[in-house]
Amino acid sequence: MQISSRFTLAIHIFACIDTFGNECKVTSDFLAGSTNVNPVIIRKILGQLKGAGLIDVARGTGGTTVAKPLDQITFLDVYRAVECVENGDLFHFHDNPNDSCPVGRNIHQILDDKLLRVQSAMEKELASITLEELKQDTEKYIQQECKNNS
Amino acid sequence: MQISSRFTLAIHIFACIDTFGNECKVTSDFLAGSTNVNPVIIRKILGQLKGAGLIDVARGTGGTTVAKPLDQITFLDVYRAVECVENGDLFHFHDNPNDSCPVGRNIHQILDDKLLRVQSAMEKELASITLEELKQDTEKYIQQECKNNS
DNA sequence: CAAGATGTAACAATAAACATTACAACAAAA
């Protein structure tokens, strides 16, 4: 299965805060409009991002802001915050390999480090992308679009 | 969500062929025993591996063999064969970002290449592991176990 | 032909994602 859309949603949320945060209040309804996803789903993701210390959400009055400098938040932080994979493991292992078979008994010994290598390679790349880069690119593409329409 | 256990099952299957292929016939029932997974699930995976040209399955008589030299099959080949992710995309993107929002309209432009970078890093690592390495390690750990018991 | 496999269809069970309604708790402005 694919990695939950919670991740791309979370990134989309940050792009919205970057773009609209100065002009207007970024509420869960606003984000629901931009992403085309139910506001309650958005609020759940906001809760996870808040729990990870990446954003602040204003109770009562409403609105979301980023809690840390953008170059200090990576895609990996976001990925981990929204818990895309259970237990942090990218690969789902079959549950009860047969203990009385030499292969079944040793399959974890054999495989686990290899799977971890793959997972680490992926996470390393996630860690190399910051929200600052996201902001730069978001501005770039939106401005490009403006030029094309003038 | 995590990547389907079809992948680790497929690798487990190859480890069994490596280990038992010379001594006995590796049938779907045998593999079901070692993995502790239903034979029909095994047969479906065997069908996918066969479709990708990685193994031969003997109709009627039964039994599975590897179709290519082990150092010419990578974990990536196996991963792709068992179709762990839809459409080949590791990340699930929310379906209909709002076209009338500047961010919603551009989110794919902004994100797609970054997601691809991450996916490629992961696939590159998958491609670096061969079934030859798997076989070596399988033998190693099983022999280690024998020593410990003597 | 008989025996033991594979290939596959059909259906059930489970689990996670995502949607939706509803409402209490909250903070600020009127």
Place this chain on the structure above:
DNA sequence: TTTTGTTGTAATGTTTATTGTTACATCTTG
């Protein structure tokens, strides 16, 4: 202080993919 708009969250439903299971036609060889 009441109103207004928002967040937090529970409860429930819908959908989709996974995995399990039964059943049986098909195949190969002895």
